[in-house]
Structures are given as structure tokens and as C-alpha cells.
Amino acid sequence: MRPTLQAALGCVLAMTVAGLAALALGQPMLFPSLGPTVMMLAQHPGQTATAPRSIVLAHGAGLVGGWLSLAVCGLLHAPSALATGLDGAHVVAAALSVALTVTATRLLASPHPPAGATTLIVSLGLLPSLRDLAVMWAAIACVTGVMTAYNRCTGQPAPLWRAG
Secondary structure, eight states: OOHHHHHHHHHHHHHHHHHHHHHHHTSOOOOTTHHHHHHHHHHSTTSGGGSHHHHHHHHHHHHHHHHHHHHHTTOTTSOOHHHHOOOHHHHHHHHHHHHHHHHHHHHTTOOOTTHHHHHHHHHTTSSOSHHHHHHHHHHHHHHHHHHHHHHHHTTOOOOSSSOO
């Protein structure tokens, strides 16, 4: 199978599994930062940034950083920035969430840039509840597992946890 077609089929598989889970559970398991994560897994398997450890820890840091930023800025129960328009508190929450996420990923040696989108999704109030965070983390684990298995089955260098 050609590498481009192989990568595309992996993306279709991972996103379809997450989408079907979302439909079955009625939960927001498809969100913008899953796309870049799946694309990175398809295009750059075996790298530190696409090792399951990096993906899970980085997105986890993004989820926590986004939620903490909402809490610090008093926005846990506020409408999302998309619903009401961007305000100063959401700008502060967004900036803080990205700073917290990059700090955590550097300290954990788990780089994964799509986590920056995850933290913004949360800190802008799009999916702010702890239940939303758990669902997002489950979706991240789902696509990571599907792509890791797919890459390994197709002969790509895909570590089970840590690269190298």
C-alpha cells in the first residue's frame, strides 16, 4: 500500500472509531485537536511527539491547564467565548492555559503541539465541565490506541508507550 493512502486510511479509521463512540455515547468525542493528533500519528509515527506517552500526557496537561485557567479567571460557569464573544477574562484564561500546558509538557518531556488546541478548547469555555474533560481524554486515548495499533499492523515504527 502506498504511504499516503496508508496514512489516510489510518486517519479514517481512527476518526471513525471516535465518531462512532461519540454517536453511541452521545458525548463530544470529536473536537478540533483530535485531527492534528491523528495526522501527526499518521505522518510521523515513532517520534517522541507521537509516542502514546507524549500524546496522553500533553493532552492531559492541556485539559488540566485549561480547566485551572477557567477556575483562576472565575469562568467555570460562564458561557463560552464563542457564545458571548471574546472578553478580557477569556483572553487571560487562554494565555494562561497555553503557558501552563507548555510548562507541563516541557517538565514531563512530552511534547505534542495539538495539546495547545485542547487547552484552548477548554479555556475558552467550549467544553469546560469535568465530565467534558474526561470524555475528551477518553477520545484522545481512543484515537491514540487505534492509530498506534494501525501503525504497528502496517509496519510503521509505533512505540507502545515511549519513543526510542
